[in-house]
Amino acid sequence: MSQKQINRYVVIQKSLEGLLTVKEAAKVLGLSERQVIRLRKGVMQSGVSALIHKNKGRKPSHAVSDELKGKIISLKLSDNYKNANFKHFNELLERFHGIKLSYSTIYNILNSTGIKSPKKRRRFKPHTRRKRKPQMGLLVQMDSSPFDWLGIGCNYSIHGAIDDATGKVLGLYMTKNECLQGYFEVARFMLENFGIPASIYSDRHAIFLSTKASKLSIEDQLEGKVCNDTQFSRAMRELGITIITAHSPQAKGRVERLW
Structure with missing residues (x-):
């Protein structure tokens, strides 16, 4: 018998001996008075076995053979x-x-029996192209691409900016390697000829985003800790331009396709 059945038997026995009323026994056991009366009758006729479920040890009729x-x-x-x-x-x-x-x-x-279901093939999730911004100047995509642009067997990096809404190239500048000067020159040409954009969309290069940004834990962020701006991001912030960093090349596909 389980401990629960033993406790139930003790309470029913006290009820039979007149030490507890049916109402009191029902309250102690958390049962209805009708259930207590039925249990009392069963104990009087069959003893403690009346408290053991009749299906104990039996296999359910609907069980799989x-x-x-x-x-x-x-x-x-x-x-x-x-x-x-x-x-x-x-x-x-x-x-x-x-x-x-x-x-x-x-x-x-x-x-x-240890048999596992074969893994399902992941359903291909097509990449949906983000809609263009409705107006020129709301978002500018920036990037750099190294290539043998001059056909002399030596790579140079072209830095570029393209308007998200119109696809218009806002500036290009070539240097030996991707660098801060290249992006500053592109930004200078863009600002002088097209004005100040609302935001710039770039990759997570150290020119745009501090290398320490990814090391901030959630606890640090909740405490209000932030990383210092890079030279480029500080200059853009002073102009009121927001820098948004992408997590994949596909996210800034318009400037990637420019190359």
Whole structure:
């Protein structure tokens, strides 16, 4: 007997001895008075065995037989079904073998024997192109691309800026390597000829974003800790320009396609 059944027997026995009323026993056991009366009657007739559920030790009538379990496991391990995931296997059992069981039942039978469902193929998620900004000057994409632009067997980096709304090139400047000077020259040409944009979209190069930014923990951010601006980001901030950094080349695809 479980401890719960022992406690219930003690309370029922006290009720039979007149030490507790039916109402008091019902309150102690958390049962209705009708249930207590039924239990009292059962204990009087059969003793403590009346408190043990009649189905204890019996297999549920709706339980899957060991023979059927063995058949399901054998079919799953066969060459015909070994590569089918559990959901598909469940459907095949009903279609070709007349075995109609719930998915959870099939899952529990197979999983209990150590059989795992083959991994599903990840569904291809197409990249949706971000819509262009509605007006020129709201967002400018900046980037640099190293290439043998002069055809002399030596790479040079072209720094460029392109307007997101119109696709218009706002400035280009070539240097030996990607550098701060290249982006400053592009920014100077853009500002003098097209005005101040609202924001600049760039990659996470150290020219735009401090290398320490990724090292800030959530706790540090909650405490208000921030990284110092880079020279370029500080200059843009003083002009009221917001710098937005992308996490992938595809995110700033317009300037990438420019190259």
